[in-house]
Amino acid sequence: MIITKRTFIGAAAAAMLAALPISASAQGWEPRRPIDFVIMAGPGGGADQIARFIQSVAEKNDMTSRPLVPNNKGGGSGAEALLALKDARDKDHTLLVTLNSFFTTPLRQEGLGVDVQEFTPIAMMGVDPFVLWVHADSGITTFEQFVEEAKAMDGEFVMGGTGKGQEDSIVIAYLAGAYGLTLKYIPYDGGGAVAKDLAGKQIMATVNNPAEAKGFYESGDFVPLLAFSDERMESFPDVPTLKEKGHDFSYYNQRAIVGAPGMSEEAAEYYRTLFAQVYDSPEWQGYLESESLSPMPMNAEETRAYWDTQLQNHRDLLQQVDG
Amino acid sequence: MEILSLLAGGVLTALEPLNLMLIIAGVSVGLFIGAMPGLGSVNGVAILLPITFLVPPGSAIIFLAAIYYGAMYGGAISSVTLGIPGASTAVATTFDGRPLALQGRASLALVTAALASFVGGSVANILFTLFAPVLATLALSFGPPEIFALMLLAFATFVGLGGDDIPKTVFSICLGLVLASVGFDTISGEPRLVLFDIPGFLRGIGFIVLAIGVYGIGEMLWTIEQTRGEVTTTNPRMTARGMMNDTREAVQRGWKGTTIGSFLGFFVGILPAAGATPGSLMSYGVAKMVSRRPELFGRGNPDGVAAPEAANNSASTGAMLPMLTLGIPGSPTTAILLGGMVIWGLVPGPRLFVDQPDFVWGLIGSFYISNFAAVLINLAFIPLFVWMLRMPFTILAPMIFVLSIVGGYAASRSIHDLWLIVIFGISAFFLRKFDYPLAPAVLAIVLGPIAEPTLRQSLLLSSGDPSIFFTRPISAPIMVFAIVLILLPAVKLFRRRKTETAAAE
Known part of the structure; x- marks a missing residue:
């Protein structure tokens, strides 16, 4: 029911628009x-x-x-x-x-x-931009602590991200290379699945986009440690960037x-x-x-x-x- | 009792004139979209998302949720009347719904489906209302090993699905698994099994493509061949008294399936990554497994209609749970709903229940109302659907063909998929001639893409040590149970062979 009504209004509106030549690009190209x-x-x-x-x-x-x-x-x-x-x-x-x-x-x-x-x-x-996240229960609050922990676990530190060759794996590979970390990397289908498994503590850290981690950040479950942006992010003014840490990398x-x-x-x-x-x-x-x-x-x-x-x-x- | 007052407030919100109108409109649209082969709730919700800007967010999501609900009901209609699954969530409904229709009992099948859907929806709503936060935590404790164990269990319940011929069932599962692995492998990031380098295979083989091919085209060919075009369909009578009797019979013969579907469906639905389709297939498998007379399944058993239908409604409510509490979609449709919430300026996630109680409880209230509206509208239309079946098969067959093709195209807008539908349809016809069960292949193409990555993620987590499945508290019992189930029929088969040889000697 609602559809027919909508279509009717839409058609009427379209007819009116066609009759009145007052569109933004009146003379130019228009999609047909x-x-x-x-x-x-x-x-x-x-x-x-x-x-x-x-x-x-x-x-x-x-x-x-x-x-x-x-x-x-x-x-x-x-x-x-x-x-x-x-x-x-x-x-x-x-x-x-x-x-x-x-x-x-x-x-x-x-x-x-x-x-x-x-x-x-x-x-x-x-x-x-990309941000490095850990679960609040891990007790890790700074990037330095993260590096220390990851080194101490010697290959048993588990990070999750999107599939191999995709954004997350690139950021994590750079991070691992820059700090000499051996990480266990678990690929997932998408950012949502990654965030869910960090929330469930199946994995220990991620590099989700802020939008993907936002809900859990606001509830206090996720802690941001490091931003991969050129400047500090407005929404996370206390989170340092990788550039500040002396690596010329942003993603x-x-x-x-x-x-x-x-x-x-x-x-x-x-x-x-x-x-x-x-x-x-x-x-x-x-x-x-x-x-x-x-x-x-x-x-x-x-x-x-x-x-x-x-x-x-x-x-x-x-x-x-x-x- | 705080929950009750919140719920009462929510129900009142849902009953406001605008919301009530949207619920009725949404359920009707959903019913139609669900009944249209190929188009399911995902398409419906995605197509209608933009028109929701006309109303406040609370009403918008109520409208979309009503479509989602209606589509779950509607899917059963074409599964039963035409034998083509109306939506991916209604595939299992064809297994017993179609045979019932061929026996002239289409109205029984449709009434069973409607009532089971209603019960499934109600059970899920109650569980949702009472236990949402607890269940969200439970969903989070399911990591890759637990989900893999659950998938294995689903396969195990299906080993006994195909006319008891285990080797043929296993063959069918393997066929489905191979088809499921076509496309792109996320874990290695490489294209895989892109057959003949045809770019269309990059996307993989959609489950709905296989289902329409097998059940739409394949079933049509089968009926033509069996009857040489002389089917006079069954002359279904449709009286008020007949419907009353059907209702009684539906309750008597479908309550078991409904119960199983309602609870199992909800549970599978709340696990992100699963959703309503695996939920309904698993419920069918379990209903058959625990039945005292499993041989009746697949031949027109109301329990076989009730289980998947109760499950898909229950699972669709379940899938809303991780969406609302965690901001993580439990099914493709809720993924679109989630996008909608972002557009409306809401932040889905753990804080939503606290920050937006009116929105959340209005939505939950609308689940209850939608469920009522859907069952009433659906029951009212049943005589019309049954009447359609009176058409001679010579008219119905081309209609099935056209609907299969249109539906297959509408889902993905790709010609490539249409060729696949035809090829699958013809292959399904021949496989059926050689008595190969096809349901397990359909199950495998649904569960394969969930089982494979979780298996590999688990093994990556444990550095290749399979004991990870047996040392974790949740996955271990599921795993053991699944393995026992798989071995059970094999043992039976072995024993029977032994007695047969003994008897021959």
Whole structure:
């Protein structure tokens, strides 16, 4: 019942919009059909939440004439999504919401023949820093104590994270290398499962994104020890960064919108304006703050340059993971 | 008694006009989405998430939870009437629901499903209300070894599922496990078994694809071959008196399955990573295992409909528990709900019960109301569904085919999956001709992706020492029980062979 009513209102609204030529980009390119909003992860994960949040902001404020339709393609650690973009038939109506498998998957699965530099940069919505967490019951309160403990346990210290070659394993491999730690690493499907097993003390430490650990941090179960960001994080002002400890390393999850390779310049401009609007909306600004994402605005050229450095960094980091 | 007053407040919130309207709308939409093959609660909740911005968060989640509930009821409808599982959670319902329909007892099957769902939902609601915080702690004490032990137990209950031919059952399980391992291996971070380098296999083989192929297409081919197209379906009578009788029979012959499903389903549901589909399959296995006459299962036993249906409703409420108390989804659908809560500005996690009591208790209250609304709406529609079965098979068969294809496509929007459905359907038909049970393969493709990583995580934890399964307080008894169950039929088989040879001599 409610559907028909909604559809009716929607159709009426659309008809009115079509009749009145007062849209933001009246003369420019406009999407002609629903926009395929490909997500590099399965439903429910961090990337999925962000994509659906963005969609909801655009929807709520009527920012697009055609809807963004979320399309989860998490298979093969995002390989499925990258191929969907590379082989997109309708290049002007296909977008991707990324995380760092945007860099790692093409590097690890060379057979895919995906070169991310061919993709069209649209918008950098923010970057998600990583934080080192332990359970409050462990009694560990500082990073130095963590290092000491991990060394003392000599290979029996258990850390959990996402699958091999993915973000968590990269951060942990760097940490282990920098401090000469032998850790036991247990790979999980996603950040939620990792947080759950830290809460249940099945594992001893994690490098979850703040959003994934937030509930348990607020309840006092998780203790943050170290941030892998460039500067101290606003939401955790007392947590030191790895840079302060003398290691030139920071690591973020890229939350970006990317267009299909070969997207027309007009379409790309339309989406850049659209996502700039989303970015500036009070909803998104509130989300950045509540989920502890860091803003990192950059234009198309800067994004490409950023991708170059990231690809180079990831190539080196993945070698460490494979050890 | 604090809980009771909180609950009463919650129920009152749920009964506010807007919320009540949303519950009825949500349950109806859910019923339809659940009944549509391929589309399940995940799709329904994901598609309708954006329209919830029109109402306050408390009402929004009530609406989505009502869809979730309705879909659990609706899944049974096409499982019974068409033999195609309406949703992944309703696969086990086809095992006995379809045979009942073919015997002209579709209304009995549907009434049983509705009542079992209602009881399952009610039991889960009560457990949820009383023990949420305790159960959340219990869920956390299940690490990888415990979950693996539980999965092994599920396999063990299914060894006896397939017409008692154990080697063929084991073959079927292995087939399912191989299909389950196609795709991407998270632990090593490498693609695995990407058959013929077709990119579609990167995602792995969806469970719903196999289920639609086997039960939609395969079943259709089987019926055509068995009857040469001359099925006159059973002429189901549908009177008020008939429904009363069905209700009585459903209670008499389905109470055992309902009880098992209600409790087991809830328990499996609260474990993150599991969810309603494994819960309903396991309940079916257990109901069959403890039954005094297991041979009746698979041939139209109301207990076999009641167990999975009670379990999927119970598990769906159960899956809300880790979502609300820990911020960790217990099933794919709750994962989307969780995303919704973030969008509405709520922080799911251990503090939610304390910080947002109105929201939490309003939602819990709505579970009770949704459950009532769903059973009433469902019972009211049963005559309509049964009437559909009067169509001649020559019309029904193409309809099943179309629904299978549309449903298979709708779930993933990929043509690749449609080819798989057809291939699975044809293979299932031939396997069935050679008397291979197929339910174990379906079970394996559901549980395989949970069992395999937890086995490997456990062994990583113990540096390869399998004793980890036997030294932990929770996993040890489950493990021992599972192994006994697996060995039991093997011993029986061995004994029978022995007596047979003895008799032959």
